[in-house]
Amino acid sequence: MKLTILGCYAATPRTLTNPTSQLLEIKNRLFLIDCGEGTQVQLRKNKIKFSKINQVFISHLHGDHFYGLIGLISTFSLLNRNNDLHIYGPKGIREIIMLQLRLSNSWPNFGLHFHELTSNQSELVYEDEKVMVKTIPLKHRVYTNGFLFQEKIDKRKLNVEAVQKYQIEKCYYQNIKNGKDILLDDGTLVNNAELTFDPESPRSYAFCSDTAYNEAIIPIIEKADVLYHESTFLKSEENLAAKTMHCTAIEAATIADKAQVKKLILGHYSTRYDTINRFKEEAETVFPNVLLADDGISFDL
Template sequence: MKLTILGCYAATPRTLTNPTAQLIEIKNRLFLIDCGEGTQVQLRKNKIKFSKINQIFISHLHGDHFYGLIGLISTFSLLNRNNDLHIFGPKGIKEIILLQLKLSNSWPNFGLFFHELTSNQSEVIFEDDKVLVKTIPLKHRVYTNGFLFEEKLDQRKLNIEAVQKYQIEKCYYQNIKNGKDILLDNGTLVSNNELTFDPEKPKSYAFCSDTAYNEAIIPIIENVDILYHEATFLQSEANLAAKTMHSTAKEAATIAQKAQVKQLVLGHYSTRYDAISLFKEEAETIFPNVLLADDGESFEL
């Protein structure tokens, strides 16, 4: 699992900072989370093969989280994309995108599918044989969701030495990886635990932006490997955070502590501050394992 930060600053793009967009790579699948202005440029800068992106998750309909979407869709068409593209986002995202495509007479030459979200409860919105994605209902000025990405448990791993010891033929390997015991020709039943190793523990990533402090999300994100939580303000501007329904670094750290996550990544910084290191310093007074997102930064699990 690899997380690449394409943009992590609040409100408007600047010369050296970009609005929210992230790419999460899970078992050779690429998922784009939010698509602020300039996202496709950031994808190129980070040498990401964005033709492999088949699912895009939009948290809410504030411009700094989706204004790059129509440009990315248009570029996909220009590059003669063939794969279907699925967009998950709040009700209204379909109308916004289709109107732009209609008035510009720029209909894509690939399947474009919208999955509009309206529930205020956590729900599974995407699932395949490797990954499951759930919504994390957030508390913002408009309808907003975060997203929880969970790996599914892999097959068991062959213990080659044990398999060769019992001279088991290769045609049985798949059954063994599926967890089955093996009956030898001499009538001996060999336990699967002797023939395999446990698979790696599935990893999880929770994306939470934008939101006011909201303890209701704790049961959903509990014990995740990495939590990205917005920290638009420092505690000295807690009044602004409350007014705009954003969080402070201290509040993000409090959520991380109460949810017992393994690692907290902060982002969505207001550009009013001179250094983002201030956010880490504040959060570490509450929660020890804090990293700072920054444009172009990557985190591997």
């Protein structure tokens, strides 16, 4: 599982900073999370293949989280994309994108599918044989969701030495991985635990931006391997955070601590501060395992 930060600053793009967008690689799938201005440029800088992105998750309809989407869709068309593109986001995302495509007469040459979200409860919005994605209802000035990406439990891993010891034919390997015991020709029943290793524990990644402090999300993200949580302000501007329905670094760390996550990544910084290191210092007074997002940084999770 690898996370690439394409942009992690609040409000507006600047010369050296970009608004929110990130790419999560999990089980050989690429999920684009939010798509602020400049996202496709950042994708190119990070040498990410556009054709591998088939799902886009948009948290909310503030411009710094989706204004790059129409440009990305347009570029996909110019690159003669064939794969369908699925967009998950708040109700209204379809209307906005389709209006721009219609007025510019720029219909894509690939399938464009919108999955509009309206529920205020956590719901499963994507699932395949390897990964599932649930919404994390957030508390912001407009309807907003975070997203919880979870690996499914893998099949058991074959113990090659054990199967060779019992001279088990390869045609039975798939059944063994699926957890079945094996009956040998002499009538001996070999327990599956002797022939396999436990699979790795499934990992999870929770994306939460933008939101006011909201303990209601704790049961949803509890014990996640990694939590990305917005930290727009420092404690010195907590009144401004409350007014704009954002969080301080300490509030993000408090959520991480109460949810017992393993790692916290901070992001969505206000550009009023001269250094983002102050966010880490402040958060570590509450939660010990804090990392700082920054444009172009990748995390191997």
